[in-house]
């Protein structure tokens with residue numbers, strides 16, 4: 001346990017995203033195969049949400065996990081999210097129970113509020129508190145929160161007296177979306193809140209970018225691996241690229257071993273400049 005009371009540690013720096021999975025019947029077998037391949041090559045962190053294909057992405061994850069074996073469950077980190085419109089106290093609990101049912105696991109390792117909605121934070125936090133106490137989640141967090149949202153959320157967390165503390169903020173972070181570097185990244189670091197980078201491939205666009213393709217060619221790597229290695233240059237950032245292609249799932253996994261040189265990082269900074277104001281935390 002660290003100073004803020006968080007006990008969850010992510011198993012590795014890369015996880016598999018599942019947004020857009022479960023949307024078409026014809027893609028089903030390939031999507032299950034992609035998640036299965038992820039398990040085979042070593043991914044242990046999986047990100048999903050009740051929103052993704054109305055729960056069908058959670059079912060795909062569950063289908064792949066079943067073949068992995070119940071004994072391996074403690075080594076996995078399964079993340080799902082409650083939709084803001086469901087995030088009342090009782091709605092949060094119901095949504096989590098439904099996600100667990102669809103995935104076919106007994107508990108979630110991390111449960112996030114998908115983005116800020118109209119339910120008061122205290123309500124959602126009371127729902128998270130009940131889920132923690134019942135052992136249905138190991139940790140909780142948020143997604144798409146800025147510094148002001150997070151400051152208010154943390155105040156309410158104290159006020160409500162939740163059994164745990166906010167573990168993570170899942171945020172849009174990639175070479176072409178660097179806004180969190182202005183303030184949020186350092187602010188979270190100072191409070192021991194983990195940054196989980198979503199859309200680390202720029203939703204696929206970075207895998208076609210000329211500079212990334214050029215840097216990749218020179219190293220015998222792929223542009224996707226360069227984009228992921230860039231996210232992982234921050235020692236405490238975890239990234240969750242999505243692919244429904246078993247070969248790409250494996251290719252993305254190899255990015256963990258890639259360290260970009262200062263020359264490569266400078267070239268990338270010139271092409272994708274960091275935000276101007278890096279305010280203090």
Ligand SMILES: NC(=O)c1ccc[n+]([C@@H]2O[C@H](COP(=O)([O-])OP(=O)(O)OC[C@H]3O[C@@H](n4cnc5c(N)ncnc54)[C@H](OP(=O)(O)O)[C@@H]3O)[C@@H](O)[C@H]2O)c1
Pocket residue numbers: 016017018019020047048114143144170171197198199200201202203204205207222224225240241242243244245248249251252
């Ligand atoms: N909290 C939030 O609000 C939020 C928002 C967005 C995303 N997320 C989470 O973050 C995950 C990742 O983000 P994302 O899905 O938006 O975008 P992403 O991971 O940046 O990019 C996914 C796209 O890149 C393609 N791709 C993957 N690996 C590739 C490779 N090696 N070479 C070429 N193309 C490749 C994928 O196509 P194929 O599948 O065909 O390979 C897909 O079109 C999501 O799946 C979801 O779990 C969370």
